[in-house]
Amino acid sequence: MQVGIQSYQFSTAAELVEFCQLTQAECVEMELDGEGRDPDKAHTMSGHFDLPVTELVGRLRDNGIEVMDFCLHGKLTVTADATLRSSASLRSTSESRRRQRFGFFFGAIDKAQELGVPLIHTYPSVDQDLPQDEAWDLTVAAYREAVAYASPKGVRICSQAINYPLDTCEHFRQLWDEVGSDDLGINVDFANHYIRGEDTLDLIPKFGKRIFMCHAKDVDLPNPDWAGVRLPGLGGVDIVGCVQALMDAGVDVPLIIEHESPHFDQSQHFSAKPVGVAFGVGYMKAVVAALGA
Numbered sequence: 001m002q003v004g005i006q007s008y009q010f011s012t013a014a015e016l017v018e019f020c021q022l023t024q025a026e027c028v029e030m031e032l033d034g035e036g037r038d039p040d041k042a043h044t045m046s047g048h049f050d051l052p053v054t055e056l057v058g059r060l061r062d063n064g065i066e067v068m069d070f071c072l073h074g075k076l077t078v079t080a081d082a083t084l085r086s087s088a089s090l091r092s093t094s095e096s097r098r099r100q101r102f103g104f105f106f107g108a109i110d111k112a113q114e115l116g117v118p119l120i121h122t123y124p125s126v127d128q129d130l131p132q133d134e135a136w137d138l139t140v141a142a143y144r145e146a147v148a149y150a151s152p153k154g155v156r157i158c159s160q161a162i163n164y165p166l167d168t169c170e171h172f173r174q175l176w177d178e179v180g181s182d183d184l185g186i187n188v189d190f191a192n193h194y195i196r197g198e199d200t201l202d203l204i205p206k207f208g209k210r211i212f213m214c215h216a217k218d219v220d221l222p223n224p225d226w227a228g229v230r231l232p233g234l235g236g237v238d239i240v241g242c243v244q245a246l247m248d249a250g251v252d253v254p255l256i257i258e259h260e261s262p263h264f265d266q267s268q269h270f271s272a273k274p275v276g277v278a279f280g281v282g283y284m285k286a287v288v289a290a291l292g293a
Contacts (some may be wrong), residue, residue: 001243001293002026002254003216003284004068008043009259009273012050013059019274020065023281028060029121029213029256031071032108039070039107045273057115068254069119069158069213070108076122076142076159102142106149113153119212120150121187123160135165140178147181156183158212160192168196169203176210185212189258190242191219191229201238204245211251214242215258216284230261231276233283240287247293255284 004027010016020028032053033041042049042056049056057067105122112120124142126135146157161172172186188211193200204211220228221236232239246253257280264276287293 001246001252001288002066002068003281003288004028004254004256005277005281006071006256006258007031007049008045009277010049011044011046013056016049016056017059017063017065019278020060021063023278024285025065025257025281027066027068027254027256029069029071029254030056030067030117031073032111033104036072036104039104039111053111054115057117067115067117068256069121070112070117072105072108072120072122076105076124076146102145102149105146109146109150109153109155112150112155118154119156119158120146121158121160121213122146123163124166126164128164132165139166140175143175143179143184147179147184151181151183156185156212158185158187160187160189162189162192162196169193169198169207173207185210187211187213187215189215189217190232190237190239191215191217191224191235194219194221194224194237195226195229201241201245204242204251205249208249208251211246211249211253213253214246214255216255216280217258217260227262231259231264231280231283232257232287233280234261234264239284240291243287243291243293247291252293255288257281257284 003025005025006029007016008031031043032039033043040052040054042053060067109120124139126139150157161169166175176184186207188203190200193203216232218230218232218235218237257277259273259276259280
């Protein structure tokens with residue numbers, strides 16, 4: 001299994017490449033334009049990278065570092081706008097209509113196809129005022145559109161089960177059944193599921209090959225909450241057990257360090273974050289090496 005990092009904590013291609021080389025991080029999750037406008041911009045905590053996505057991916061590959069996915073957090077948006085409210089409107093066969101609705105998302109899929117990036121990672125951003133049934137119907141329709149557009153291009157869609165109405169793994173199982181495609185998978189986050197009352201060690205064998213990637217982080221147990229999120233190895237999650245469970249299920253996916261811990265770095269300024277990320281990479285690479293994953 002490869003251990004990787006999220007790119008948004010860096011500002012320049014040179015910084016990102018140097019950090020990967022120093023820590024021996026093997027891959028990168030790249031978050032695209034936070035404003036949802038230009039799929040050739042890569043998002044950082046201070047704005048955008050100094051290079052467009054096309055050149056940034058090339059620079060990383062020149063140095064032996066793969067981009068495993070484009071991250072579009074919350075960009076598979078479902079709104080209560082009257083013209084887009086029904087699931088039927090999302091299933092429109094009109095290309096212009098679909099482009100109007102999913103322009104940035106489709107553009108990101110096109111960019112992934114162009115650059116050979118195999119995965120789009122996302123979750124829905126749904127109007128919280130929508131009734132559950134309506135929000136669910138719109139979410140399913142949106143994922144169907146995304147998968148239908150991405151699959152012929154050799155790009156898969158990976159979702160987190162974290163946002164209304166897709167906020168548990170049982171909801172993801174229902175989504176997967178209704179969309180009906182093996183090109184839709186889940187990101188298993190080692191910590192988030194405990195916070196939502198689920199046991200990651202139980203989820204891994206249940207989802208198996210439907211797991212497309214993992215976020216490697218930890219959380220204090222037995223009373224997990226967002227304030228107790230830690231870097232891998234510093235909380236109560238059985239990280240070694242999680243990686244072993246992935247191996248037992250025949251799942252070989254990137255393990256991406258997600259540094260959301262308020263406890264590790266002395267400063268919460270983004271420039272301090274790489275210190276914690278480096279710790280996370282070292283810990284996860286040691287786990288992977290010890291298990292032969």
